Amino acid sequence: MDSAALLDLLGNENRRRILRLLARKPCYVTEISEYLGVSPKAVIEHLRKLEAAGLIESHTDDQRRKYFHIARNLRLEVNVSPYGFATKSAYPASKSLNLNRCSHLTLEIQDADEDHDTDELLSDLARLEELENELSLAQRYVQGRMTDVLERITEAVGAGQDSGMYADVLSAVKQEPRGVVELANAVDAPPGMVEEVLVDLQENGLVTHEPEGWTLATDD
Numbered sequence: 001m002d003s004a005a006l007l008d009l010l011g012n013e014n015r016r017r018i019l020r021l022l023a024r025k026p027c028y029v030t031e032i033s034e035y036l037g038v039s040p041k042a043v044i045e046h047l048r049k050l051e052a053a054g055l056i057e058s059h060t061d062d063q064r065r066k067y068f069h070i071a072r073n074l075r076l077e078v079n080v081s082p083y084g085f086a087t088k089s090a091y092p093a094s095k096s097l098n099l100n101r102c103s104h105l106t107l108e109i110q111d112a113d114e115d116h117d118t119d120e121l122l123s124d125l126a127r128l129e130e131l132e133n134e135l136s137l138a139q140r141y142v143q144g145r146m147t148d149v150l151e152r153i154t155e156a157v158g159a160g161q162d163s164g165m166y167a168d169v170l171s172a173v174k175q176e177p178r179g180v181v182e183l184a185n186a187v188d189a190p191p192g193m194v195e196e197v198l199v200d201l202q203e204n205g206l207v208t209h210e211p212e213g214w215t216l217a218t219d220d
Contacts, residue, residue, distance in 0.1 A: 002089075003076060003087035003088055003089040004087060005053070006053065006076055006087075006089055007076070007078070007087060009049060009050070009053055009055075010076070012046070014036055014038060014042075014046055015046050015049070015050060017035070017036055018032055018036070018043075018046055018047070018050065018056075019050070019055065019056075019070070021035055022056060022068060022069055022070050023070055026059075026067040026068060026069035027067065027068060028065050028066055028067050028068070029043050029044060029047070029066070029068075032047070032068070047068055051068075054071055054072070055070070055071055055072075055074065056068050056069065056070060056071050057069060057070075057071040072091065073091065074089060074090075074091060075089065075090050075091075076088075076089045077089070077090075077139075079143055081143060081146070081147050081150075082147065082150075082164075083146075083147060083150040083164040083167065084164050149167075150164065150167050153166060153167045153170070156204075156206075165187070165189060165193070165197055166197055166200075166201065168186075168187040168189075169183060169187055169194060169197045169198065169201065170201065170206065170207070170216070172186040172187055173207055173214050173215060173216055174216055176213075176215075177210060177212040177213035177214060177215040178213045178214060179213045179214070180194055180195050180198065180214070182213070183198070183214065198214055202217075205217055
């Protein structure tokens with residue numbers, strides 16, 4: 001599901017509370033209604049939207065009572081800074097992915113398919129929770145460093161509040177020479193705006209216009 005649509009869906013507090021409840025156990029409509037303190041009709045509408053988004057599923061027990069439960073793992077990331085706003089949703093990676101080969105991770109996680117007793121499983125859980133915290137810290141560090149770099153770009157080009165646009169255009173130009181329309185598509189901005197940025201960057205000696213397109217200026 002598109003991350004923007006997912007944000008809109010989860011903007012409703014009752015839908016978030018439903019997901020918190022279902023993360024603990026499958027529930028039927030009456031249980032959810034009592035938990036939320038809202039009518040069954042309202043609960044059914046929330047469940048319909050969550051089910052349509054693929055976040056929950058339902059099954060019927062032997063007494064033909066319909067239970068709802070979380071359908072799958074899903075991670076939603078939101079990054080907000082003075083220089084940009086981005087959202088990203090992702091499903092878990094394939095079980096064949098071996099993160100132990102990543103030199104940036106300090107924790108060793110055993111294969112989840114191995115046989116473990118309860119103590120070993122609890123130890124695995126503790127290590128994974130520690131790894132989750134470590135990755136969260138790493139994401140915060142990266143976002144902080146990106147903000148720092150963008151601030152330096154602001155100082156370098158004197159872009160002011162438009163530094164995010166300047167950084168995007170410079171990054172796109174660095175990849176390969178491109179025309180204005182190609183760059184506009186790459187940074188998702190109107191061609192006229194991109195052209196104004198390019199002219200300003202050219203005056204500051206950061207880009208140059210060659211026959212193959214706009215490219216980073218080089219020191220002769």
